[in-house]
Amino acid sequence: MTEKGWKELTIGTINLEAGNSLQNYTGTFRSGEKPIFKEETCIHCLFCWVFCPDSAIIVKDNKVKGIDYNYCKGCGICVIECPTKPKSLEMVVEEIYL
């Protein structure tokens, strides 16, 4: 993407493309751990989807399908909120490439 010059920018730093934070892959902030989804025990209560602060739980037809690692920051809230026993989401250590 070519970066714009100052004359091409909108007034007052206003961003006219609402919702363009989707282009910003905040999942790159994640470090240390990430949740993995285990379909076998999931009851599709959607607690994880409700509580995820980054809307990173992928849901289709009211069913949890997995995690969007482009936006998941690895906070672990989904795992804490998951009511099933054993839990249907589990934090695993992620290899970090520096």
Add this chain to the structure above:
Amino acid sequence: MGKIITLNGNGAIAEAIRQIKPDVVAAYPITPSTAIVQYVAQFVADGLLDCEFVCPESEHSAMSMCIGAAAGGGRVVTATASQGLALMWELLYIAAGLRLPILAGIASRALSAPINIHGDHSDSIGARDAGWIQIFSENSQEAYDNFIQAAKISEDFDVRTPAMVMIDGFITSHSTENVIVEDDKDVEEFVGEFKPLYPLLDVEKPVTLGSIDFTNYYFEHKRNQIEGIENSRRVILKVADEYERKFGRKYGFFELYKIDDAEIAVVLMGSAAGTGKEVVDELREKGEKAGLIKIRVYRPFPYRELQDVLKNIKAIAVLDRLMSPGAYGAPLFTEVRSAVYDLKKRPKIINYIYGLGGRDIAPDHFKQVFSDLEKLKLNRYKGDVVNYLNLRG
């Protein structure tokens, strides 16, 4: 036709606020600007002004609310002074960076410590780099006229930059004078209806405001911001011209007093200009070629136009009603001196810091300055470049 009303500076600004009909006024009372807020609250209570009046817990919150309301798409006004303006500091930059046309009436006052409630320009000029248009008034009439013009300048689509209008704390804010207040309808017609630009409340066209820039864009956005205040140079003169045609009072970047053939002149801002003009008159009667330049618009600073005026003057004294500790002279001086540097024949120029914390400046003090300028003109001045006027040694 307008009518003559006896008003103090705060009252004059309050009348202007009532007439430009803001959607939101968010302000926290602080001496000596308290009465502006009080008058506006009274207007709202009496049904004379239909606006959302909010008195939050601090000036920091007041300016935050102004930013929110302006981003929402309304005409927004506040008023403050001194520590209050200082408490708004971080928000002033945000208002300017987001190019929100917020208006502020400032009764300029000294900053602590020591605590002092009287007038000097430390607070307002302290905010000079925030990116606001800054207009200084000599008296209540100018405060009224400037505030109405500020609305039109600030809201111009090429400008869209917040503006503050200054009066000197107590000296102007609390002195009652005759002020011509124009008809409500005429002012309403002059200022025009507020037209929002990308308002956040327009849910059909959502926008993002106040997002983060990293090293790759911050610089470009700040350069982009400057265009607004640069464009205001043209708009300030255009609005002044329209104002003169409609209401008959003439304004520009500065007021020139007996400057045409002047060899010595003082440059200053605010209420002290009145005393200065008296002394110029007296000196003129004695045949001395003295003059006075009163800066009205401090931001954007009219350096080109000043160069045209100053190129014919031999010796200049810049009077600053604040100090800039550790600097080579106070802010107005450094600015004027920088402007004359480009001239082929530079005038000699010295600085006087005066009136801090409301200290009087009397005709005798101006006479002392002009007598120094006579010497400076003839290369006989032995004093310093930076001086303090009416200060005990």
